[in-house]
Amino acid sequence: MLTTPARLGTTNPISSLPGSAGLVGVLPTAEECHAAARALARRLDAKLIECPPARGLYLACSPEALWLRLRTAGRELAVRAQLSGGQQAYRADRASARGEAIARACGLARHGSRQVVDATAGLGRDAYILAQLGARVTLIERSPVVFALLEDACERAARRAPTLSSLARMRLIAGDAAAWLRTCTRKERPQVVYLDPMYPRQIKRAAPRKEMQVLQVLLGVVDTADTLLQVAQQTATERVVVKRPRHAEPLAGERPDYQIVGRSTRFDVYRGAAE
Numbered sequence: 001m002l003t004t005p006a007r008l009g010t011t012n013p014i015s016s017l018p019g020s021a022g023l024v025g026v027l028p029t030a031e032e033c034h035a036a037a038r039a040l041a042r043r044l045d046a047k048l049i050e051c052p053p054a055r056g057l058y059l060a061c062s063p064e065a066l067w068l069r070l071r072t073a074g075r076e077l078a079v080r081a082q083l084s085g086g087q088q089a090y091r092a093d094r095a096s097a098r099g100e101a102i103a104r105a106c107g108l109a110r111h112g113s114r115q116v117v118d119a120t121a122g123l124g125r126d127a128y129i130l131a132q133l134g135a136r137v138t139l140i141e142r143s144p145v146v147f148a149l150l151e152d153a154c155e156r157a158a159r160r161a162p163t164l165s166s167l168a169r170m171r172l173i174a175g176d177a178a179a180w181l182r183t184c185t186r187k188e189r190p191q192v193v194y195l196d197p198m199y200p201r202q203i204k205r206a207a208p209r210k211e212m213q214v215l216q217v218l219l220g221v222v223d224t225a226d227t228l229l230q231v232a233q234q235t236a237t238e239r240v241v242v243k244r245p246r247h248a249e250p251l252a253g254e255r256p257d258y259q260i261v262g263r264s265t266r267f268d269v270y271r272g273a274a275e
């Protein structure tokens with residue numbers, strides 16, 4: 001049973017999560033990646049494969065990253081998690097508590113630091129920005145495949161000195177956030193619960209970004225966000241923040257106490273249960 005290294009604070013074994021439905025297998029792309037690919041395949045209850053499948057989703061273990069790849073007729077889309085590199089680097093380098101709408105919504109601009117549970121951690125980009133701006137963030141991800149990508153990004157970021165202080169404020173938990181929030185102790189109750197559920201398919205008129213296309217194939221778009229909102233409101237001592245497409249209905253049809261509206265997204269803020 002593998003868990004994330006202790007420094008990142010994972011508490012749940014990933015093998016306790018549901019299987020990795022839809023994944024064709026795990027492919028090592030270089031000799032030195034064989035052991036890691038084999039271990040990951042075992043942990044995800046997936047096949048170790050020797051070449052890319054003709055079609056479908058597979059994980060590729062390469063020396064530079066763990067990739068989730070989607071092969072369709074004639075093309076391949078690939079996604080990795082990157083906390084501070086690639087496109088995320090531009091955002092992370094310029095992030096400030098006043099400039100980032102997510103930080104204002106979570107109260108960082110006002111209070112400096114907050115205890116945040118990111119209950120839909122995904123590829124960890126939002127959580128990393130929050131941690132970089134001083135929040136202590138518990139990231140919960142229920143998809144074992146997405147969790148593996150996230151964990152890979154954290155392990156790689158941990159090798160780079162500039163990201164260490166932000167990483168020290170992050171801990172990863174593999175599992176269902178609603179279940180975790182329901183059972184968290186009084187001491188564990190976070191000030192803020194942050195939710196970024198998968199966007200409903202019909203809201204996006206343009207084709208979703210390639211990363212979302214791959215994640216939608218893996219995860220589908222139906223999720224339990226309405227339940228999550230309810231549990232989050234009962235657990236957060238201060239507020240619940242929900243990221244939505246700018247023109248989407250509020251989650252569960254519930255009007256927020258206030259909104260922070262950006263160009264394409266908005267953050268709906270709900271007051272949480274007082275301590």
Ligand SMILES: C[S@@+](CC[C@H](N)C(=O)[O-])C[C@H]1O[C@@H](n2cnc3c(N)ncnc32)[C@H](O)[C@@H]1O
Nearest residue numbers: 120121122123124125126141142143176177196
């Ligand atoms: C849109 S993505 C989040 C992206 C993330 N904010 C980021 O910055 O990369 C939504 C993620 O929430 C996860 N998720 C949905 N419901 C969950 C639940 N109840 N518990 C834990 N994770 C959940 C999905 O598996 C998916 O990876």
